[in-house]
Amino acid sequence: MTAELSPIDRAKYAAARRSVDFVEDGMKLGLGTGSTAAFMVRALAERVKAEGLKLTCVATSSRTADLARELGLTVVGLDEVRWLDLTIDGADEFDPNLNLIKGGGAALLQEKIVATASDRMIVIADAAKAVAQLGAFPLPVEVVPFGWQTTKALIEETLYSLDVLNRDVALRLDQGKPLRTDEGHYILDLDLRRIGNPRQLALVLNQIPGVVENGLFVDICDIVVVGNGDGKVTVRDINSGRIEDGQVDLGEGANIFADLGD
Numbered sequence: 001m002t003a004e005l006s007p008i009d010r011a012k013y014a015a016a017r018r019s020v021d022f023v024e025d026g027m028k029l030g031l032g033t034g035s036t037a038a039f040m041v042r043a044l045a046e047r048v049k050a051e052g053l054k055l056t057c058v059a060t061s062s063r064t065a066d067l068a069r070e071l072g073l074t075v076v077g078l079d080e081v082r083w084l085d086l087t088i089d090g091a092d093e094f095d096p097n098l099n100l101i102k103g104g105g106a107a108l109l110q111e112k113i114v115a116t117a118s119d120r121m122i123v124i125a126d127a128a129k130a131v132a133q134l135g136a137f138p139l140p141v142e143v144v145p146f147g148w149q150t151t152k153a154l155i156e157e158t159l160y161s162l163d164v165l166n167r168d169v170a171l172r173l174d175q176g177k178p179l180r181t182d183e184g185h186y187i188l189d190l191d192l193r194r195i196g197n198p199r200q201l202a203l204v205l206n207q208i209p210g211v212v213e214n215g216l217f218v219d220i221c222d223i224v225v226v227g228n229g230d231g232k233v234t235v236r237d238i239n240s241g242r243i244e245d246g247q248v249d250l251g252e253g254a255n256i257f258a259d260l261g262d
């Protein structure tokens with residue numbers, strides 16, 4: 001079954017599978033959004049079933065909440081628990097300092113709130129998401145629909161004042177209409193090619209009226225678990241500097257992949 005999966009999906013599964021080893025009984029857990037996070041939710045549900053773990057989960061999107069509930073996980077609102085032990089989520093890019101671009105799946109707002117309210121954040125990714133400098137992936141910025149074109153112009157002016165050379169800003173569409181986030185906002189994708197100073201850009205963008213949040217996660221992620229198509233995984237902890245290599249048995253994913261219909 002796993003042989004039919006693309007190498008990228010095997011890499012995502014490997015990272016996801018390894019990440020759930022960090023989950024302990026009784027934890028309050030943040031569940032990320034996206035294809036890698038979906039593998040994690042499935043791997044987590046298998047562990048919960050097999051070991052009878054008692055977990056309280058907070059989802060970062062309606063999609064993740066639906067999937068987690070469907071798989072029998074207990075999902076509550078963030079305000080019911082206030083603080084989480086751990087959040088596991090995907091990313092669109094991560095740099096050597098474990099700063100991230102997130103929001104490719106339009107869930108960056110809830111993702112940032114949940115990750116910030118967690119003792120630790122683990123990012124799970126295939127190796128292609130590792131970059132020397134953030135920015136090849138267009139940076140998602142969530143804006144309110146009211147006056148969004150004015151907000152877009154203000155963002156462009158701000159990028160100009162920061163000497164950002166490439167500053168293409170595009171409204172994200174879904175079937176020809178502006179994509180709406182779970183909160184009803186729009187997403188502007190900033191194609192910047194290179195982000196020299198993610199901390200500065202994140203702060204400046206959030207000063208612009210109409211901007212709700214941006215997809216730069218600076219100093220939020222603690223651990224990255226990087227998966228490869230052959231099941232090899234590397235765990236890197238930015239706080240301790242520890243790097244650990246391991247291997248995930250891709251055959252263990254057979255149930256999960258079968259559920260996906262692959």
Ligand SMILES: O=C[C@H](O)[C@H](O)[C@H](O)COP(=O)(O)O
Binds near residue numbers: 102
């Ligand atoms: O809004 C979506 C999230 O930030 C995702 O975690 C991110 O886009 C990575 O998604 P995927 O695992 O599908 O590449």
